[in-house]
Amino acid sequence: MMKQLFRPLASSLYSALLIAPLLLSCSLTNAQVAIKAKTIYTMTTPGQAPLLDGVIIITDGKIAAIGPAASTPVPQGYKLITGAVATPGLIDARGTVGVSGILNQRQDQDQLERSAPVQPELRAIDAYNPNDPLVAWVRSLGVTTIHTGHAPGELISGQTCIVKTAPGTIDQNVLVETATVAATLGPWGQRAGNAAPGTRAKMVAMLREELTAAREYDKKGGQVPLPGSPESEQKTPPARNLRTETLVRVLKKQVPLMVTANNAQDIASALRLAKEFEFDLILDSASESYLMIPELKAAGTPVIIHPTMFRMFGEMQNMSLETCGKLINAGINVSMQSGFEVYVPKTRVVLFEAAIAAANGCTFEQALATITTQPAKLFKIDDRVGSLRIGLDGDVAVFDGDPFEYTTHCTATIINGQIYPGR
Amino acid sequence: MLNKTDLIAHPPSTFKRPWLGVLLLTLGGGLAIGQVTAPQAPPASIPAAPSPVIAVEQPLNLAAPLPQTTAFINARIIPVVGDEIENGTLIIRDGKITAVGPADSTPIPDLAVKVDAAGKILMPGLVDTHSHVGGVNGADGSAPIQPSIRVYDAINPFDAGFRRAVSGGLTTLNIMPGSGHLMSGQTVYVKLRLIVDSPAGPVRNSSIDRLFITDDQGNPMGGMKMANGTNSQGPAPFPGTRAKSAALVREQFIRAIEYKAKLTAAKDAPDKAPPRDLALEAMVEVLDHKRVVHHHTHRADDIMTVLRLQKEFGFRVVLHHVSEAWKVAPEIAAAKIPCSVIVIDSPGGKLEAAELQWETGATLEKAGVAVAFHTDDWITDSRLFLRSAALAVRAGMTRAGALRALTIEGAKILDLEPRVGSLEVGKDADFIVLSGDPLSVYTKVEQTWVDGTKVFDRSIKEDYLYAVGGYGAGNPLKPYMCCEEQATSGLGYLRSNN
Numbered sequence: 001m002m003k004q005l006f007r008p009l010a011s012s013l014y015s016a017l018l019i020a021p022l023l024l025s026c027s028l029t030n031a032q033v034a035i036k037a038k039t040i041y042t043m044t045t046p047g048q049a050p051l052l053d054g055v056i057i058i059t060d061g062k063i064a065a066i067g068p069a070a071s072t073p074v075p076q077g078y079k080l081i082t083g084a085v086a087t088p089g090l091i092d093a094r095g096t097v098g099v100s101g102i103l104n105q106r107q108d109q110d111q112l113e114r115s116a117p118v119q120p121e122l123r124a125i126d127a128y129n130p131n132d133p134l135v136a137w138v139r140s141l142g143v144t145t146i147h148t149g150h151a152p153g154e155l156i157s158g159q160t161c162i163v164k165t166a167p168g169t170i171d172q173n174v175l176v177e178t179a180t181v182a183a184t185l186g187p188w189g190q191r192a193g194n195a196a197p198g199t200r201a202k203m204v205a206m207l208r209e210e211l212t213a214a215r216e217y218d219k220k221g222g223q224v225p226l227p228g229s230p231e232s233e234q235k236t237p238p239a240r241n242l243r244t245e246t247l248v249r250v251l252k253k254q255v256p257l258m259v260t261a262n263n264a265q266d267i268a269s270a271l272r273l274a275k276e277f278e279f280d281l282i283l284d285s286a287s288e289s290y291l292m293i294p295e296l297k298a299a300g301t302p303v304i305i306h307p308t309m310f311r312m313f314g315e316m317q318n319m320s321l322e323t324c325g326k327l328i329n330a331g332i333n334v335s336m337q338s339g340f341e342v343y344v345p346k347t348r349v350v351l352f353e354a355a356i357a358a359a360n361g362c363t364f365e366q367a368l369a370t371i372t373t374q375p376a377k378l379f380k381i382d383d384r385v386g387s388l389r390i391g392l393d394g395d396v397a398v399f400d401g402d403p404f405e406y407t408t409h410c411t412a413t414i415i416n417g418q419i420y421p422g423r
Numbered sequence: 424m425l426n427k428t429d430l431i432a433h434p435p436s437t438f439k440r441p442w443l444g445v446l447l448l449t450l451g452g453g454l455a456i457g458q459v460t461a462p463q464a465p466p467a468s469i470p471a472a473p474s475p476v477i478a479v480e481q482p483l484n485l486a487a488p489l490p491q492t493t494a495f496i497n498a499r500i501i502p503v504v505g506d507e508i509e510n511g512t513l514i515i516r517d518g519k520i521t522a523v524g525p526a527d528s529t530p531i532p533d534l535a536v537k538v539d540a541a542g543k544i545l546m547p548g549l550v551d552t553h554s555h556v557g558g559v560n561g562a563d564g565s566a567p568i569q570p571s572i573r574v575y576d577a578i579n580p581f582d583a584g585f586r587r588a589v590s591g592g593l594t595t596l597n598i599m600p601g602s603g604h605l606m607s608g609q610t611v612y613v614k615l616r617l618i619v620d621s622p623a624g625p626v627r628n629s630s631i632d633r634l635f636i637t638d639d640q641g642n643p644m645g646g647m648k649m650a651n652g653t654n655s656q657g658p659a660p661f662p663g664t665r666a667k668s669a670a671l672v673r674e675q676f677i678r679a680i681e682y683k684a685k686l687t688a689a690k691d692a693p694d695k696a697p698p699r700d701l702a703l704e705a706m707v708e709v710l711d712h713k714r715v716v717h718h719h720t721h722r723a724d725d726i727m728t729v730l731r732l733q734k735e736f737g738f739r740v741v742l743h744h745v746s747e748a749w750k751v752a753p754e755i756a757a758a759k760i761p762c763s764v765i766v767i768d769s770p771g772g773k774l775e776a777a778e779l780q781w782e783t784g785a786t787l788e789k790a791g792v793a794v795a796f797h798t799d800d801w802i803t804d805s806r807l808f809l810r811s812a813a814l815a816v817r818a819g820m821t822r823a824g825a826l827r828a829l830t831i832e833g834a835k836i837l838d839l840e841p842r843v844g845s846l847e848v849g850k851d852a853d854f855i856v857l858s859g860d861p862l863s864v865y866t867k868v869e870q871t872w873v874d875g876t877k878v879f880d881r882s883i884k885e886d887y888l889y890a891v892g893g894y895g896a897g898n899p900l901k902p903y904m905c906c907e908e909q910a911t912s913g914l915g916y917l918r919s920n921n
Contacts, residue, residue: 102771133777137769291894309768311801312583317897344772344802352768356807359865360891406813406864423781 031417033058034074035396037086042066042388043373046365056086058394061416066388081419083411085403087368088387089144089395092350093335093375094258094284094304096151098128098135098163102346108132111151111340113158117189117197118210120181120250121242122158124149128170130163134347138338139165140423141351142397142410145175145385147375151340152184152260152285155197155206159246160258162379164395166415175381180258180282181250183207185266186315204269211277214247256280258304262287262315271299282378285339287319293330302333302378305370307348308356310339324370325361335378336370355404367404398422492516493875494531498540501861502846503547503830513545515852518875523846546826546861547845548594548853548871549808550833552763553717553743553797556584556805557631561600561608561648567661567668568675570647570709571701572608574600578631583889583898584800589615589879590890591806592855592868593798595636595834595843602650602719605662605672609705610717611645612636612837614853615871617878625876636839644838646741647709650719651728652775669728676736679706709738715838716740717763721775723750730758741836743797745787746770746779752790761793761836764828765802766811784828785819794824795832806890813862826861851875 035058040051055072057065065072074080101108110127113119128148129135138146149160162176183189185203197203220238249255257279259270267289274281281299283289285306289296296303305324310316320326327334336357338348350371358367376386384393394417401408410422493515500511502523512529514522522529531537557578562569578598588596595614600607613634618625628634635643651668655661662668682703689696708714716738718729726742733740742748743763748755755762764787770779780786787794796811798804803811812825820828834844842851852875859866868890871879880886888896 102769102777103774104772105774134769134771288894309804309807311804312587312892312897313801318892318894320892320896322891322893341772344776345768345770346772347769349768355864359867404864406810407817407862409817 031058031061031394032075032078033394033414033417033419034078034080035086035398035412035414036069036074036080036082037398038084040066040086040388041088041365041368043088043365043369044387044389046369054086056388056394056396058396058414058417061394061418063388063390063392063394066390079419081398081412081414083398084401085399086388087142087397087399087403088372089385089393089397089413089415090142090350090371091335091375091386092138092143092146092148092338092371093378094160094337094339095138095146095148095347095350096340097138097146097148097165097338097347098130098132099124099148100151100340100346101129101132102134102137104343104346111149111157112153113150114154117155117191117195118206119154119158119243120156120246122150123178124159124161125170125174125177128161128163130165130167130170130173135165136167136420137423138347138349139413139415139420140410141349142399142403142413142422143350144395144397144413144415145375145381146338147179147379149179150182152182152188153340154184155189155203156181156183156210157189158182159255162381164415165413166418166420175384176379178246178249178255179379180256181246182284183257183259185259185261185269186263188260188262188315200265200269204273207273208276210247211251211273211279214244214251215277217241217244218248218251250279251277253278253280256282258282258284260284262306262319264288264291266315267292268295271295271301274299274301284337287316287323290320290323290326293327293332296327296332297330302335302374303327304335304337304375304378305357307337307339307350307353308360309348309353321356321360324357325366328362328366328370333374333378334370335375336367351403351410355406358404364402364404492521492532492535493538494535495538495540495545495856496526496531498543498545498856500846501544501546501826503826504845504847511545513846513854515872515875518852520846520848520850520852522848540856542858543869544857544859544861544866545846545854546857547830548843548855548873549592549829550595550795550831550837550839550844551588551593551798551800551805551808552597552741552795552833552836553765554588554593554596554598554800554805555601556588556596556800557582557598558584559598559600562604562606565660567604567655567657567671568606569604569608569702570606570675570705572600573611574598574608574645574648575611575631575635575643578611580629580631580634581898583896584805585615585617586879586886586889588800588805589617589871589873590868590881590886591804591808592857592871593805593808594853594855594871594873594878595837595839597646597717597797597837599646599648599717602648602654603657605649605651605655605668606675607648607650609645609714610648611643612839614843614851614873615878616873616876618876619874620876636842646715646717646837647705648717648719652719652721652725653773654719665725665728669732672732673735675706676710676732676738679703679710680736683707683710710736712739715836717743719743721746721773721779723747725775726751727754730754730760733758733760744776744799745783746776748792749780749783749786750778752786752792755787756790756792761795761832762787763795763797763833763836764815765797765799766814767803781814781818784815784825785821788820788824793832793835794820794828795836796825796828797833809861809866809868810864813864816862822862829861 035056040054053069055069096111100111147162150158160179162179164173250257261267261270283301283303286303336350336354354367354371373386376382396414398412412422413420495513500508510526512526561574562572599610685697720726741761744765745762771777812829816825831844834840853873856870869881
């Protein structure tokens with residue numbers, strides 16, 4: 001038990017140490033911000049009416065107060081931003097921004113390592129570039145937090161992380177170092193020629209073998225204590241194996257397995273695997289999930305739905321603009337993603353993907369929840385981001401109209417109280 | 424709701440019993456007759472179970488619309504040419520617009536079928552100056568310049584992309600081969616007459632030939648696709664640099680000029696004419712301004728190269744995509760060259776598009792350049808073509824300019840302005856019925872009409888499937904994508920089994 005707790009604790013301490021100087025520097029600049037808006041979608045309680053003529057006070061990077069402008073004074077010296085609409089800073093529940101760069105050239109594409117089909121040890125934090133122009137691009141459209149990292153395309157392509165979209169270093173911006181381990185079922189993850197995996201059944205067999213091996217490894221001594229810890233003196237575990245260690249974390253439900261699966265049979269395989277190995281499953285893309293609603297409900301599986309405007313071909317040929325709304329109305333937890341693009345556009349923008357969902361079967365609030373509260377809850381970061389409540393990070397998107405309308409502008413994006421230009 | 428029952432009522436019912444349309448109007452839209460009368464079999468099933476009139480040998484003039492006058496009343500009308508009309512009337516007959524104007528000054532003929540379009544917006548069908556629907560592929564990998572290629576020899580009319588295009592309000596397309604060549608072949612201008620009326624009822628077209636727009640001689644109209652920059656570079660025999668690309672193109676034009684001179688010299692002595700050369704014949708059409716060059720080009724210096732070659736050889740050209748046109752807008756304006764702009768959700772994805780801006784439409788508009796938009800379908804989705812204009816407005820383009828760029832400016836680029844692109848008397852009855860403002864995300868294309876025939880109706884189940892997607896809405900055709908092998912990133916889904 002100690003052993004399991006030790007490493008997450010150590011890593012969060014480590015993160016805290018690295019983040020501390022950033023917070024300090026924020027508080028020295030313009031981290032004291034007040035945002036006044038005609039309509040504020042706080043997203044604190046489902047079904048709650050928006051706050052009208054409200055104000056959000058951000059002090060030292062955190063939300064210090066929120067309420068009607070008439071009764072919530074703006075302290076002296078605060079930078080005042082006004083807008084028509086304010087929402088929580090938007091969360092992209094699954095993308096590759098910062099890992100798959102704008103140029104699409106060899107030197108800026110780190111979302112897929114092709115040397116082997118199973119490489120869970122690949123960490124997204126070792127590849128994320130906070131200064132890629134596409135990070136600034138999505139930030140200018142209200143996105144303050146992204147779940148990014150390894151793309152679909154290999155059976156287990158690697159890890160994902162959760163970061164704020166501020167410039168700087170990954171260490172300043174990271175919220176969760178290992179958010180998921182990313183796996184792919186179906187043709188996207190199959191390899192060419194005679195290389196494995198080449199079929200659906202082979203993909204599942206290989207995953208079962210990997211997870212079984214991890215289980216055996218764990219039985220023999222499990223996850224290795226950090227060198228120098230008291231436990232490392234007492235045990236002689238097997239030689240460390242980063243790949244298997246990562247899968248042990250999946251088996252111990254410390255990290256979810258995010259499975260990209262589109263066709264109904266691939267979704268069924270993902271559910272079958274999760275039942276057998278009892279890991280936390282997040283279903284990704286899921287273009288035919290509307291065929292599997294009872295199964296997904298029974299399993300309680302959350303879905304990060306494909307970008308609404310994804311292209312209809314290959315295993316996406318049966319996708320629908322209405323899937324997001326259908327799943328939500330069936331009671332499934334749905335988050336929206338920008339996804340992964342190999343060409344043009346190099347990234348999609350969750351604001352626009354949610355907008356198309358809002359126009360095709362979701363209510364406004366349901367669509368907004370897919371890019372705020374739902375991904376925050378999914379990744380257990382709702383104590384930091386995803387809604388506008390006292391004590392949460394000062395992350396706000398400000399608009400001059402309905403955020404989903406094409407002709408509305410994001411007029412400012414605020415991260416930890418820092419103001420960035422909108423578009 | 425618009426009375427869909429009446430809108431579909433061309434087929435035999437109204438043809439033989441003109442009173443029925445009036446009756447249905449009185450009854451309102453509750454009846455599902457439209458779904459019974461329109462043949463809504465999926466395209467794939469047509470060869471197996473055709474209605475008697477679908478036979479391939481049907482003459483092309485089958486498309487002649489029925490002699491019925493229909494008046495759409497109480498609509499807000501955006502004619503594009505002329506001011507928006509708050510309470511307007513649009514009257515069509517024989518596939519043409521016979522009247523359009525304010526309700527109080529537009530009399531309705533006695534026998535006209537009236538369609539109440541209160542709460543709806545009518546605007547011209549959208550013109551897409553650059554599309555790849557139909558699973559097209561043009562030139563192959565054997566040479567970088569292949570002007571004899573005709574894209575219409577490679578279009579699959581059953582491609583679901585056509586159904587999606589009409590669901591997005593598109594009525595006229597320039598279908599092009601790809602940008603992987605300096606010259607990848609002849610493009611074709613089509614109207615999406617996916618359904619045509621006949622005395623026996625509406626039928627679904629099964630041949631691309633029936634979609635052609637023909638010139639005075641009856642030949643299918645189209646342009647010539649060219650490209651520069653990185654897409655058209657590659658291993659030999661393709662050029663490896665920009666300068667080599669331009670040199671190869673110049674040599675080709677010089678050969679065409681020489682060929683044309685021989686043809687001219689032999690005008691009165693046919694026996695002295697050079698042997699027919701299909702490639703050079705197509706090039707002579709370019710030199711004679713019968714065929715407009717549609718030129719893929721992104722980077723500012725590549726745009727300038729096109730302008731330089733245009734000046735040298737005098738061909739008519741439209742600049743397509745133009746990611747960096749914002750850098751050279753005054754030069755484009757001075758050359759009086761129109762631009763067909765693509766609007767993408769984010770810059771990048773290829774080096775040449777890294778500085779793409781949403782402001783390009785506005786910048787060109789301010790500089791006085793004629794601007795149209797295009798989908799480049801499948802790069803952007805035909806179903807969301809209106810969105811391109813709306814995002815350009817977000818980035819500073821005027822509303823009027825953006826709506827023109829979806830319609831009349833595209834028509835001008837394709838030499839089709841006399842026929843399409845605006846709601847004006849005498850033009851083709853190509854229009855769309857919208858549920859709201861064309862620039863709103865919440866607006867739906869409810870109906871699309873081509874030549875006075877309704878080719879899309881969102882209230883019909885099968886059409887709805889193509890509009891929103893769902894099981895069976897796609898097809899297994901791999902869409903055109905230039906240069907996918909050049910994309911260095913993961914190609915997992917590109918190398919998949921389709």
